[in-house]
Amino acid sequence: MTTKRTTTRGTTAGASAAGGRAANQRADAQRNRARILAATATAIRKNADASVADIAAEAGMGRVTVYGHFPTRAELIEAALVDSLERGEDVLSGVPLDGDPAEAFRRLVTSSWVLVDQSRALLAAALKELPAARIRELHEKAEGRMRALLLRGQREGIFRADLPVSWLLTTTHVVMNGAAEEVRSGRLDADDAPWFIEAILLPAFTAATSAAGEGVR
Amino acid sequence: MTTKRTTTRGTTAGASAAGGRAANQRADAQRNRARILAATATAIRKNADASVADIAAEAGMGRVTVYGHFPTRAELIEAALVDSLERGEDVLSGVPLDGDPAEAFRRLVTSSWVLVDQSRALLAAALKELPAARIRELHEKAEGRMRALLLRGQREGIFRADLPVSWLLTTTHVVMNGAAEEVRSGRLDADDAPWFIEAILLPAFTAATSAAGEGVR
DNA sequence: AGGAACTCGATCATCGGTGTACGAGTTGCA
DNA sequence: TGCAACTCGTACACCGATGATCGAGTTCCT
16 A cells, blocks of 8 residues: 655645645655746747747756646646746845836836746746736736825826726737847847836827827717 | 548638639539638637538538538638738729828728728638748738838828837737737627727827937837 | 754656558538 | 549547546544
């Protein structure tokens, strides 16, 4: 009997409370877990739908070892995304959001862009594997921060109020992603990206509402 | 012998010269071909990576019949995209581009958006199936038109010249796609979309270059 | 040092998608 | 009316990915 139960019990499984990281794994296993997560990110970046075998190869280990840590492919993708977002949260939470909204926005966008550029491929993969609700849940914190800033800017009269915050948010999102895509294809230099993004978004968000108004309705 | 050779010889196969449409097919077959193309578009819209079986089901016919018209899945996707783009070209070529660049841009965006909304899912599918060069080749005409308009706007001093045309083009592209995504998820009303798009793009493109300049370098 | 935790390779069953082949039925066209 | 074109269902071979199992080796932790 005793069913040898290879490798570690998945950390993601029960856990209930969020954040309960490395339960009681061996130091060895923790390192490998981290290596797998990193490999997942880079493998997915190279090939949008990389197989578990590809990921294992990228991490320099056997495919079964990966399955030892993450029972299914979906849970692996999710864990990698969570890890990536947590890492991003560490950076973003340090960005000061007070003072002039436009300035704060500029700071936040610049910091965010790097993260978006790194994890957008992972996100795309997760979109096909995880329920949409889970994705939204994971982005809650980062998105909430940006939304709050845009809202404050509107209330203080710095950002235009004739468009809903949700649309400003979406616009910010897609322009950052677009820049990432341009960088990836070599049509845009990575160092210029933050400036290009701001050059579009700031004028668009601070436009005088009377100027181009009167359109429909 | 005589190898019964099921169904039609693919139209896409040799053909060399572009545009040589329905060679010598039976009227029946032509109708079915059109039905398959339409079904491909809607099937892909429902499920990003729909199988040939899904598409056949959507068209209400057997899977083999589809293979009769298009030898491989890739050629099917390509044909559907080509068809979609050609249809779009008919609309776009009727849009007047002279006069005030901002007004012309507004007209072109409004007309384009509907088309983008319809065929963006197809495009995404094609991106994973066809070589990037082929995709670009197909977009050449539509993209060229927009690029020329933006360039004229820059030369006449209506659009800002501190950003390359390619970046303005990309921005236009991603914002339209973003709007399509928002509509699809029900967060934005389809009728409002064109206005939302212009409300972002026009101020961004006509911004005074002196205002937010001085950034880096 | 000893036992448990962990890694690793090989192997296997399964599933879903692609593309081919056959044979019989149906339909347009001359 | 008759033939060729076309449709359609079934069946098959093939491939790649997933996930489980076994039996070893190796490595951490006490």
